Amino acid sequence: VRYAGIEGVRGCTVRSVARRGKYLLLALGPIELVIHLGMSGRLFATTKRSRVPHCRVILHFSGRLDLVLVDRRRFGIMRVVPSGQYGGIRALQLMGPEPLSADFEVNQFVQATSRSRTAIKPLLLRQRLVAGLGNIYVDEALYRARIHPATRGLERRQATRLHGAIRQVLREAIARRGTTFSLYRDGLLREGDYYKALRVFDREGQLCRTCGTCIVKMVLAGRGTHFCPGCQAVRRRR
DNA sequence: AGATCGGCCTGGACGC
DNA sequence: TGCGTCCAGGCCGATC
Numbered sequence: 001v002r003y004a005g006i007e008g009v010r011g012c013t014v015r016s017v018a019r020r021g022k023y024l025l026l027a028l029g030p031i032e033l034v035i036h037l038g039m040s041g042r043l044f045a046t047t048k049r050s051r052v053p054h055c056r057v058i059l060h061f062s063g064r065l066d067l068v069l070v071d072r073r074r075f076g077i078m079r080v081v082p083s084g085q086y087g088g089i090r091a092l093q094l095m096g097p098e099p100l101s102a103d104f105e106v107n108q109f110v111q112a113t114s115r116s117r118t119a120i121k122p123l124l125l126r127q128r129l130v131a132g133l134g135n136i137y138v139d140e141a142l143y144r145a146r147i148h149p150a151t152r153g154l155e156r157r158q159a160t161r162l163h164g165a166i167r168q169v170l171r172e173a174i175a176r177r178g179t180t181f182s183l184y185r186d187g188l189l190r191e192g193d194y195y196k197a198l199r200v201f202d203r204e205g206q207l208c209r210t211c212g213t214c215i216v217k218m219v220l221a222g223r224g225t226h227f228c229p230g231c232q233a234v235r236r237r238r
Numbered sequence: 239a240g241a242t243c244g245g246c247c248t249g250g251a252c253g254c
Numbered sequence: 255t256g257c258g259t260c261c262a263g264g265c266c267g268a269t270c
Contacts, residue, residue: 022264039263040248054248073247075264091265118240125264134263182250184263222242224262242270252260
């Protein structure tokens with residue numbers, strides 16, 4: 001089920017490769033291959049035919065190249081849809097703007113975050129205001145914008161800071177090829193270095209690099225949530 | 239509308 | 255050593 005319809009790519013040519021949020025989109029003429037790596041997925045090309053643990057899908061290309069999906073926890077998906085028809089993948093259909101594109105417009109972000117009564121962290125994780133942020137980068141962006149993760153209804157100044165922080169964190173993380181704890185690898189199977197630059201995520205009990213306060217971990221929206229109580233004070237109600 | 243919880247999977251870390 | 259429990263980078267759907 002998770003890879004249902006994958007047989008449909010047989011004989012197709014990859015015309016182009018794109019990404020929307022955390023989804024990879026391979027255009028194959030009239031159909032499209034949609035890939036999400038979930039928590040533990042890796043996608044890489046190889047000429048070796050050696051067996052790999054947790055290998056779920058292998059796409060053989062002409063020549064000797066294989067495109068391999070390895071995914072220990074099987075939360076990733078590979079799905080074939082008619083081109084551009086994402087009806088069965090609602091998250092993709094409702095996906096917000098790309099954070100590093102001009103479509104991620106600051107005034108629109110200010111409006112949306114001030115109106116919503118949902119805590120800012122789950123709001124960002126929903127992918128609808130802006131695409132591509134997961135648990136790590138949400139925590140890091142909120143820290144840099146000095147906003148408590150449970151804040152509801154951002155002020156204009158906060159939202160503007162957060163808009164900038166999201167872009168800054170993602171640019172830095174991309175420059176360092178992502179964040180590797182254990183499983184994550186890029187398309188060349190390299191680890192990402194951004195782990196070393198994390199300010200709050202996975203730093204529970206360690207000291208804030210800005211104010212020296214102990215980083216706290218709590219559960220919010222069912223997700224481990226890291227923040228600095230010194231830098232990210234809950235906004236006082238008046 | 240919005241929040242919480244369980245489920246999907248597997249394996250590593252940790253406590254006893 | 256061995257077993258049980260908890261936890262994890264994502265996301266969806268049921269339920270309150």
